[in-house]
Amino acid sequence: MYGSRKTNMENIPVVIVCGGEGTRMRGSTTRKKELVEVGGRPILWHVMRIFAAHGSNRFILTLGYGADQIRRYFLEYEAMNRDVTLQLGQSGNGQPNIAYHGVPAHSPWEVSLVDTGLHTEKASRIARVAQYIQADRFFVAYGDDVSDVNLTKLVQFHREHGKLATITAVQVNLQYGVVEADEAGLVNGFVERPLLPYWINGGFMLFERPVLEMMADGDNVNLETDILPQLAAQQQLMIYRHDGFWQSMNTMKDTMLLEKIWQQNPPWKVWDV
Numbered sequence: 001m002y003g004s005r006k007t008n009m010e011n012i013p014v015v016i017v018c019g020g021e022g023t024r025m026r027g028s029t030t031r032k033k034e035l036v037e038v039g040g041r042p043i044l045w046h047v048m049r050i051f052a053a054h055g056s057n058r059f060i061l062t063l064g065y066g067a068d069q070i071r072r073y074f075l076e077y078e079a080m081n082r083d084v085t086l087q088l089g090q091s092g093n094g095q096p097n098i099a100y101h102g103v104p105a106h107s108p109w110e111v112s113l114v115d116t117g118l119h120t121e122k123a124s125r126i127a128r129v130a131q132y133i134q135a136d137r138f139f140v141a142y143g144d145d146v147s148d149v150n151l152t153k154l155v156q157f158h159r160e161h162g163k164l165a166t167i168t169a170v171q172v173n174l175q176y177g178v179v180e181a182d183e184a185g186l187v188n189g190f191v192e193r194p195l196l197p198y199w200i201n202g203g204f205m206l207f208e209r210p211v212l213e214m215m216a217d218g219d220n221v222n223l224e225t226d227i228l229p230q231l232a233a234q235q236q237l238m239i240y241r242h243d244g245f246w247q248s249m250n251t252m253k254d255t256m257l258l259e260k261i262w263q264q265n266p267p268w269k270v271w272d273v
Contacts, residue, residue: 011058012155012206013135014051017122017223018044018143019064032066034143035073036255039262042073043249044143046268049106053271054151056139057109060132062116062125071113081105106271122223127215140205140223146258146268147246149204154240158206161238165211165231169239170202170246171195199239201228202246 018034034044048059063070078084078100087097112132116125126140137158139151149168158166173193181187201224214230215221231237245267249255261267 012056012137012139013058013060013133014048014056014139014141015060015062015126015129015133016044016047016141016143017062017125018070019062019067019116019118019120019125020122021065032069033249035066035069036249038249038255038258039266043146043255043258044070046146047141047143048109049271050146050149050268051139051141051151052106052109056151057107059109060112060114060129061143062129063113064116064118064120064125067113067115074111074113117219120219121221121226123215123221123227124217124219126223127212127217127221130212130216133209133212135209137206137208140203140207142203142248144249145203145246146249147202147204147242148244148267148270149202149240149242149246151204154204154206157240158238163238164208164234164236165228166206166238166240167228168202168204168242168246169199170242171197171199172246199241202242202248204242 018032020033035042037043038046051057051059061070079098082104083101085099085101087099090097112129114129114132116128120128147168147170154166154168173195175193178191178194179187180189180191211227211231214227215223221227228237247254247258247261247268249258258266262269
């Protein structure tokens with residue numbers, strides 16, 4: 001566990017990109033993908049808990065498709081997650097007096113919900129929340145990826161190399177089994193879902209503020225195909241290799257897998273309670 005009280009990491013703001021349509025989830029749920037629950041909590045909440053465990057409690061959410069669902073979740077957050085006493089039917093403005101009880105489950109969060117357009121590309125969404133990023137560096141994360149990546153060490157790595165950007169790189173398993181055979185076709189064995197030798201972008205990215213200027217060029221600036229290749233061409237992009245747990249939730253099959261892991265021993269639960 002990395003509890004926020006155990007780390008001296010600065011409170012870097014976290015931009016969570018959650019404005020996409022989640023097309024691979026369509027037909028499985030009417031709920032916004034980032035709000036699909038694992039262990040009774042939206043996957044977005046899990047992502048936020050990972051950052052909060054390292055001391056980052058300032059979140060900026062880029063809203064687009066399904067923005068009303070995410071707004072409603074956070075506007076009702078306290079009432080739906082804590083014991084509450086309401087005093088109803090009293091004279092005055094007709095608004096109930098509300099008293100919340102108990103200790104919140106996590107450190108205090110500041111959450112900005114920002115409309116960044118319905119069909120805006122990821123980098124352009126990030127550029128549209130620039131006024132809310134009041135810091136020299138900021139995280140960017142996706143609202144549906146969970147990991148046990150040590151964000152404190154990621155920040156240290158980023159500071160030491162001095163480049164403009166760092167992305168967390170992970171390796172994934174092939175989703176199929178592999179047949180091993182010789183040139184004649186004689187099968188020697190099978191390998192079930194082998195680990196691929198490639199590194200992919202697992203999210204959990206860290207940028208210096210000048211990158212925002214690169215992103216602010218219209219509505220169609222793509223993070224993966226425009227900004228990251230540009231940073232690489234300028235030799236300003238580094239990867240932080242993470243060989244621990246990482247899982248994205250793109251389909252209902254992924255959701256079922258994460259729920260199964262949660263019920264056993266979830267590696268991404270890096271918070272204390």
